[in-house]
Amino acid sequence: MDRVPVLKLGDLLIVSIQIDLQDQSVLALQEDLADKVVETGARGVIIDITAVEIVDSFIGRMLSTIASITRMLDAETIVVGMRPAVAITLVELGLSLGGVRTALNLEKGVALLNHLDGARAVTAR
Amino acid sequence: MTSPSELPISGNSDVVLIRQQVRTVAVEVGLSLVDQTKIVTAASELARNALVYAGGGRVRIEIVHNNVRAGLRLTVSDDGPGIPDIDQALVDGWTTGNGLGLGLSGSRRLVDEFDLRSVPGEGTLITVTKWAR
Numbered sequence: 001m002d003r004v005p006v007l008k009l010g011d012l013l014i015v016s017i018q019i020d021l022q023d024q025s026v027l028a029l030q031e032d033l034a035d036k037v038v039e040t041g042a043r044g045v046i047i048d049i050t051a052v053e054i055v056d057s058f059i060g061r062m063l064s065t066i067a068s069i070t071r072m073l074d075a076e077t078i079v080v081g082m083r084p085a086v087a088i089t090l091v092e093l094g095l096s097l098g099g100v101r102t103a104l105n106l107e108k109g110v111a112l113l114n115h116l117d118g119a120r121a122v123t124a125r
Numbered sequence: 126m127t128s129p130s131e132l133p134i135s136g137n138s139d140v141v142l143i144r145q146q147v148r149t150v151a152v153e154v155g156l157s158l159v160d161q162t163k164i165v166t167a168a169s170e171l172a173r174n175a176l177v178y179a180g181g182g183r184v185r186i187e188i189v190h191n192n193v194r195a196g197l198r199l200t201v202s203d204d205g206p207g208i209p210d211i212d213q214a215l216v217d218g219w220t221t222g223n224g225l226g227l228g229l230s231g232s233r234r235l236v237d238e239f240d241l242r243s244v245p246g247e248g249t250l251i252t253v254t255k256w257a258r
Binding site: 020021022023024053054055056057058061083084085086088089092093094095 | 140
């Protein structure tokens with residue numbers, strides 16, 4: 001089974017999925033990310049799916065699960081780079097990825113995380 | 126690929142192989158990028174269903190023609206427990222496993238033709254077709 005690498009950049013974790021995802025790889029990623037969020041105290045996770053050709057109901061559900069898990073560990077997950085054909089297919093499949101924040105690309109994902117973090121800092125004051 | 130191919134569904138890595146093979150044939154048939162993505166996603170759902178609910182099965186991938194168009198047909202079959210209530214199995218959100226219950230109902234929306242036959246205790250045969258536009 002291929003493992004998806006998790007990269008740390010400042011207080012962000014970045015995952016770029018470059019392989020054809022097997023179910024086990026997705027489950028392993030879920031655990032790796034939960035561990036890494038706690039280990040590094042990351043405030044955000046960005047999952048780049050630019051290279052992902054299809055998201056089926058299993059992968060989609062796992063993206064939602066990862067977002068819920070990291071949120072519980074005080075880190076927001078943003079999925080970036082979804083292809084238009086993947087978005088169309090997901091909606092037709094009946095999956096709305098509820099609870100998963102998305103951004104068009106990595107740059108916008110980082111900007112969104114900074115924005116969310118700013119808002120959080122204000123609320124906490 | 127000129128002749129139909131048949132691939133086994135016996136593990137998670139097979140689901141990945143099936144997706145890749147369906148993609149190759151979808152390109153060959155001339156499906157649009159969106160339609161390629163839809164049929165590959167449907168293949169992934171149906172193959173995983175066969176794995177999860179029947180312990181495995183096989184998929185036949187073939188190019189078909191009607192009078193005007195070419196299409197890609199997938200025939201997914203298994204010798205599993207079968208589906209007792211097909212109408213119920215096709216309802217969004219209905220599942221006997223731990224998934225989302227979108228595999229069958231969602232796949233049906235992704236293809237042009239969908240046929241499901243199942244005999245309890247003998248197995249399930251699902252045929253789906255996507256036509257090039």
